[in-house]
Amino acid sequence: MTQWQQQPGDRLTLDRIRRWNMAGWILLGLLPTAVAVLDAPPARKFWLLGLLALIALCHTVTLNRPDNPVLHPRAYLGVLALTLGITSYLLDGGAAFYVVSLPQFWLYARAPRDAVTLSGAAALCTVFGGTLGQGWSPQFLTGNAVFTVIAYVAGVGLGLWMHRFVGQSNERQEQLTAELVQTQEELATAYQRQGAVEERERLAREIHDTLAQGFASIVVLAEAARTATVFDPGRCAQQLTSIEQTARENFAEARVLVGAAPESGVAPGSLATTLRRTLDRFVEDTGLTVTAELPDLALDQRTRVALLRCTQESLANVRKHADAQAVGVVLTGFPGGVELEITDDGRGFVVEESHGFGLDGMRRRLAELDGELTVTSSLGDGTRVLAVLPLPTQD
Template sequence: MGHGQRQPSDRLTPDRIRLGNTAVWILFGLLPTAGGVLDRSPARKTWMLCLLTLIALCHTVTLLRPHTRLLNRRSYLCLLALALGGSAYLLDGGAAFYVVSLPQFWLYTRTPRDAVTLSGAAAALTVFGGTLGQGWSPQLLTGNTVFTLAAYAVGSGLGLWIHRFIGQSNERQERLTAELALTQEELALAHQRQGAAEERERMAREIHDTLAQGLASIVVLAEAARAGLTTDPGRSARQLASIEQTARENLTEARVLVGAVPASGVAPGSVATTLRRTLDRFAQDTGLTVTAELPDLDLDQRTRVALLRCTQESLANVRKHSGASTVGVVLSEVPGGVELEITDDGDGFVVADSRGFGLDGMRRRLAELDGDLTVTSSLGDGTRVLATLPAPAHG
């Protein structure tokens, strides 16, 4: 893990802050106070050491087990205030011990009101204990009393400011958290909408490339069969058989689209065999001359499906729009990939004016496989469709 990342155990938690304050309190509070009574009378020395031991034990219990029934944090702070007053009496002043103990009144209370109240009581007891131990004199106004009261005022002001700052930070964090949650919901909804739109586009492309083409072929074949019932019954019979075969294939494609068949609708096998079967059906249905160069290339299923769909769409365009008499199909392996070229000698068209769904669908399908589609055509010069795909994974 990088040095800039902090483990959860390195975070500055309230418990860690209390432990750090405890170390400071012992070093600069308990120990100096205990040392300050060593030159006093045996009675005062005994009382002070017992008092410091008691408050140290209470502090330890409160720190380690803050929710005990006998001594909760509020009770401990009350005892601490009394201990500060007692130590001030025994030492004839305890402002320093009060200053070091002051942070505990903010660390062990839940509300600023409790902190101000308890630390104020501790300040009053410290002043009272010191006054009682020394007796009243004007020097107290510039010594223990002033120092204690000043520490209380500064501590209360600083504590209230920190509490307010933390409150504002928490509110800001909660607001940012709420905004983040809302943004995440909006982002998830946007992803969902994008996914739905992409799925609708995919379904539209699949329907156009399969069902729509098949239904269009059925319509054309049915019209031709009806027209030839009296003049050429044999051809009409072949066309009816082709209609039946196309309808069966469309039924299979429909089952694929609704998820009844967990496959692409294209049987595994040689791409050459699949394309040749498609071209034979096209030649039989249309009577056009079809030439093909289809080497038996080893391609994966997604590539075979993409090449088949491009062939089907191109042949459908030839049937509907070109007025061609000859169609040529060439599949070839080139450095770094495979190419499928489909040409016809039809009327041609202006490629820039084409707004059909079929060409866009082919481009998107090939782009999903990092492929490309090039369409070359002009009026009266036929059309050339070139589909290029990168070298596929074998399978």
């Protein structure tokens, strides 16, 4: 990974590589060079050790503060190239030190062109310094000079290949990142749409189970009251009272749907009471015979509301379609669950041919609570609706 290719998340990796390179450079470059000059004349030894200490300090500063305006990485690489040339002059050759220092030109340069140029300048300084120290001797030409040139050519080839490889990897990573972002945006949009659809379905189900049923009752009661106006004023007054009560209940449900009231349907622990009140209203409005077995069961709010809505929908279907004379409602608790059975002796229907919103709404409502709805009916044999719900486990 080179500096001109690094991504924001790769800075730590690049710093780690640079530190490992510095450790290798000290062990294989600075220390052997310092040892090699120990037998040199005092003046030459002094200058070379001072130069090695200086370049080590510059390397440390550049490594820890790469954005330092005084010793910019490019300036450091220029100093390193001059140091290699001087070292080559003082030691009569410095190809090994150049080879160990070569990776720094690719780790600190801003662009491949800078790395090629600066490493080439360092190679030229190394060859020139060795030439001044040894002259154009055959030994130098076949040793340090050739080795330095070969190292430079190999370094350029390897560096450019690594630059291309890492660049392609980065492009692929950017492409995958862009695809991932696009996929996340599409998923978020899909979730929003799904949430909107589910919310519309929920509101439609609530409106059907509450407001629509209430308005239907009001219409039926109003028609009956109009008919009873002349022949049975007492019955007419009773039906008008039912209309008023149903309208108030619809108003309360409407406030719940728009968020103006906190809870709806059933007070805590009162499912049996609420079902009895619902059945009493049903008897009062229709005159049908209703038998009920409604024990007081301790149920959570969502279970109570679901069973109440199933009861209301079933009674509405009896009123509109069954032409029944009697209705039975049985609430039963069992270990781990509860079931509600509603039967009538009406005309019945073919279940497979029924695709009404009410039955589908009951099924979805129960399915949200891991429950199940079973409808059994046939023409002339009445209808049986069985709602089964598991009870939530107590932690």
